[in-house]
Amino acid sequence: MPNRSVFFVSDGTGIAAETFGNSVLAQFDVQPHRIRLPFVDTVEKAVHAVERINEVERAEGKPPIVFVTLVHPDVLDIIQGARALVLDMFNSFVQPLEVAFGAKSNHRIGRFSDAAYSPQYHNRIDAINFSLMHDDGQSTRNLTEAEVILVGVSRCGKTPTSLYLAMQHGVRAANYPLIPDDFERMRLPDGLNGLRHKLFGLSITPERLSEIRTERRPNSRYAALDNCRYEVSEAEKLMRREGIRWLSSTHKSIEEIATTILQQIRPDRLEY
Structure with missing residues (x-):
């Protein structure tokens, strides 16, 4: 067209x-x-x-x-x-x-006209601030208040998914990276101790991960395909060992990923 x-x-x-x-x-x-x-x-x-x-x-x-x-x-x-x-x-x-x-509509202009007075709106703002504060494992302060904590290798989609959950559903979503040190110890980062019930994992194909990382750091070890294969494989092994629910973000939109997470961790957030 x-x-x-x-x-x-x-x-x-x-x-x-x-x-x-x-x-x-x-x-x-x-x-x-x-x-x-x-x-x-x-x-x-x-x-x-x-x-x-x-x-x-x-x-x-x-x-x-x-x-x-x-x-x-x-x-x-x-x-x-x-x-x-x-x-x-x-x-x-x-x-x-x-x-x-059996009733007339109120002919209200704009879905967001009195959003600033809505408790749901303020909850969403609080959730966004929480997700930004707990992006990429930069803070473990008040992490127990998270409703879901996304884990996975760097650049697999954790940040946009956590922000979408906060912005669209008012969910306090944190995200935490899995790094080579975790794979060597074969255990979760210390900051996640006692929070396994809140974890949800994201994975991705090594080929797609290499493409994404190359855009950020071309010709680096970080973006090398063999390194991406290693990190993805080890991260999936760790998630399976720890009993963490996870999915691949490779062919899914942020909306699909977020909805799947809500279905499994906070199905009540799909009702309002």
Whole structure:
């Protein structure tokens, strides 16, 4: 689908429209040009948005695709007049839900409008700070407060996974590297004593690990394929010996890894 643009138009941040729209687009083998237009909450802004959408339609010769999450009917009416395929996500779902619940929706603008007053929001901020403080084993202070501690060799995906768990689910996730000293002793780092029930391991294929490390330190022993094979093999042996649940991050997204961890360690966090 060359030269096809997709707009995400919202009277809030546009994150909900973009997240849903990208999930739908992922079902197709396409690479469209994505444009987010947030805070389109007045008639004047809607007119400017339509002008931009129509300008793209003229330039590309094809109607853009527009995902919208708009509450005000007058703003929505203007956007629906654009020369585009307009997919109204709210009306597609809100109206049937009003019938199902037997109640009218509150037409609230923006999923995050009063986030700062939400306990869940503050829990998420605390979890992010905790994960940053306990990244890569840099601190063992208050490590007992962790809900999950990711272990594995350097560059196998521990940091992005722990931050995703904190940001999206408010989980206090720490991560701790397994290094050659641990393999020689064939035991977990001393900082993890008594915390085995909170551990979850990540592994990766040596070939992929070598590629990632080469980007960071090219032509180094750290990135050499034989060294990566050694570290991965020893780390997996150690995790098996210690009875640590683990998975390979090689072909999994951060979202898939995080969901698997939650299913096994904190399934309650999948309910809210």
